[in-house]
Amino acid sequence: MCGMSVSYExxxxxxxxxxxxxxxxxxxxxxxxxxxxxxxxxxxxLTFREVLYFRLTKSLESEGLTLEPEDRRAVYxxxxxxxxxxxxxxxxxxxxRRSGEVSATFELSGMVRAARKCIRDIxxxxxxxxxxxxxxxxxxxxxxxxxPVAQIVEQFRAxxxxxxxxxxxxxxxxxxxxYAEVRSRMGDPPGRPKRDLTLQRTASEAANR
Numbered sequence: 001m002c003g004m005s006v007s008y009e010x011x012x013x014x015x016x017x018x019x020x021x022x023x024x025x026x027x028x029x030x031x032x033x034x035x036x037x038x039x040x041x042x043x044x045x046l047t048f049r050e051v052l053y054f055r056l057t058k059s060l061e062s063e064g065l066t067l068e069p070e071d072r073r074a075v076y077x078x079x080x081x082x083x084x085x086x087x088x089x090x091x092x093x094x095x096x097r098r099s100g101e102v103s104a105t106f107e108l109s110g111m112v113r114a115a116r117k118c119i120r121d122i123x124x125x126x127x128x129x130x131x132x133x134x135x136x137x138x139x140x141x142x143x144x145x146x147x148p149v150a151q152i153v154e155q156f157r158a159x160x161x162x163x164x165x166x167x168x169x170x171x172x173x174x175x176x177x178x179y180a181e182v183r184s185r186m187g188d189p190p191g192r193p194k195r196d197l198t199l200q201r202t203a204s205e206a207a208n209r
Contacts, residue, residue: 007046008051019054027054034076050076050079056108121175
């Protein structure tokens with residue numbers, strides 16, 4: 001499992017954890033009661049193990065299992081601290097175990113792979129994007145096209161199937177589409193509020209802007 005030295009901004013961590021960045025901030029403040037790491041601009045950053053904690057709790061909730069605050073704090077410390085055991089929770093490699101009258105073991109390998117893939121898709125996807133003042137008024141577009149990244153992201157948010165998006169935008173690679181899909185689950189970056197975007201469904205419409 002990745003160590004504690006590498007950290008990710010909250011938007012990226014939230015996408016990898018399949019949680020909202022707002023919920024993550026609320027959890028730190030109201031439940032975990034520990035300060036999140038921050039960068040020089042006071043934006044929260046999460047370690048990979050913290051990403052796994054949030055992905056795990058989201059998975060448990062989806063299965064109808066809600067942990068009490070005391071157990072959430074215990075699981076957080078077990079997930080993020082080395083060789084830590086608390087309230088019957090213990091982590092061994094990629095497994096989390098709860099001992100007691102009702103014992104349970106949670107396999108984390110799939111979560112580790114999925115979170116790493118999500119982060120990798122974001123990082124690789126960032127290299128597929130460019131800004132040019134002469135193209136779409138400087139809005140981020142996919143390199144070699146006039147297709148705004150936000151346009152594809154909004155289509156994913158609107159529930160348009162990836163097969164339809166791929167058909168409408170044949171010049172976008174599978175990697176670019178994966179990046180847009182991940183971005184659709186991320187919050188908007190800090191800064192000026194974005195302008196309303198009119199969705200365009202075809203590549204020809206995007207090229208004529």
